[in-house]
Structure formats: C-alpha cells, structure tokens
Amino acid sequence: MTLTTKFDCPIETVWTQVHRPELLQHIAWPLIRFTYNDAEMPPATWTPGRYRVGMWSFGIIPLGGQWVGIEYPEGTAVTNGRAVLRDNGSGTLISKWDHWIFLEDTGDGLTRYTDRLDLEVGVLTPFVWLFARVFYGHRQRRWRALVATGFRALASEE
Structure with missing residues (x-):
C-alpha cells in the first residue's frame, strides 16, 4: 500500500517533525494510541533502534505489543531534497509491519510525503491491510491539519 500527499511546508520542517514521538501519537489518534512501559x-526523538510500544485501538481495545524499528536507509539528514525513514516493525499480532516514509522537496516550498507499507498478519492480512489503508489516510489528514496550523497542537507537548 502506498499513499502520497503534499504539505505546504519545507522538507526540513517535515523531517524534524517526523522524528517526534508526540507527532506519531497525535496523527494516530484516535484510531491508535501508543503506550510505553519503559x-x-x-x-x-526517534533515533535508530528498536522501541517496544503497546497499541490500543480507540484508546481502549488492546492490540498487543509492537516493535518500532527505526532505520535511516539514506542517512539522518535531508540530502538532495529527499529523506527516508523506515519503521521495520513487528508485533504481537503483526509479524511484519514495514513502513517507509519518503519525503521529497518539490521545489516550490511544498513537500511530497509518501507512506509505503508492507505487512504480514497471516490469514488476517486482508483485514489488517484494509484497516491500514484507513489508518494511513487518517494519518495524512491529521498531518495536513498540523501543517496548516503551524504544528500548533504539538506546541503544548514540547
């Protein structure tokens, strides 16, 4: 599954925001809430490594644990107008959650943002894929709203 949108925001700002766990929590809400035991x-900020999180649907239905596996296949900075973050994750219910975020400077002050997801859940894969499609559409809508307000909703979380 691949979804793309454009943000009226410089790529460097988007890249900085991608690294904030608060952003993930905000854009996932209310479909998913993440909890941390550690x-x-x-x-x-997200740095390369594996992070254990709990996942809750609508904040109340437990979805089990998930490993968030942060990688930077093209380096940790914006280079030549692009940047890539990969969450090579897995969890209690999901054996493979390979989420890539691609950012591209479009040259006109906009940033092209792409989510690409490959997942494996056994026989439940078609159902989880459908949920993931809705979830990533929701995330991108929440992203666009944050960009439109200058990330105001996250200011109180700094």
Whole structure:
C-alpha cells in the first residue's frame, strides 16, 4: 500500500517533525494510541533502534505489543531534497509491519510525503491491510491539519 500527499511546508520542517514521538501519537489518534512501559520512553526523538510500544485501538481495545524499528536507509539528514525513514516493525499480532516514509522537496516550498507499507498478519492480512489503508489516510489528514496550523497542537507537548 502506498499513499502520497503534499504539505505546504519545507522538507526540513517535515523531517524534524517526523522524528517526534508526540507527532506519531497525535496523527494516530484516535484510531491508535501508543503506550510505553519503559521509563525511558518515549525518546525525545526517534533515533535508530528498536522501541517496544503497546497499541490500543480507540484508546481502549488492546492490540498487543509492537516493535518500532527505526532505520535511516539514506542517512539522518535531508540530502538532495529527499529523506527516508523506515519503521521495520513487528508485533504481537503483526509479524511484519514495514513502513517507509519518503519525503521529497518539490521545489516550490511544498513537500511530497509518501507512506509505503508492507505487512504480514497471516490469514488476517486482508483485514489488517484494509484497516491500514484507513489508518494511513487518517494519518495524512491529521498531518495536513498540523501543517496548516503551524504544528500548533504539538506546541503544548514540547
């Protein structure tokens, strides 16, 4: 599954926001809420590594644990007008959650943002894929709303 949208925002700003666990929590709400068992979590920013999170649908239905596996296949900075983040995750219910975020500077002050997801859940894959399609559409709508307000909703979370 691949979904793309454009943000009226410089790529460097989008890239900075992608690294904030608060952003993930905000754009996923209310479909998914993430919880952290480790006192060190969430980190101040996502850096390469594996992070254990709990997942809740609508904040109340437990979905089990999930590993968020942060990788930067093209480096940790915007280079030549593009940047890539990969969450090579897995979890209690989902054996493979390979989520890529591609950012591209379109040259006109806009950023092309693409979510690409490959997942495996056994016999439930078609149902989880359908939920993921709705979820990523929801995430991109929440992203666009944040960009339109200058990320105001996250200001109180800093």
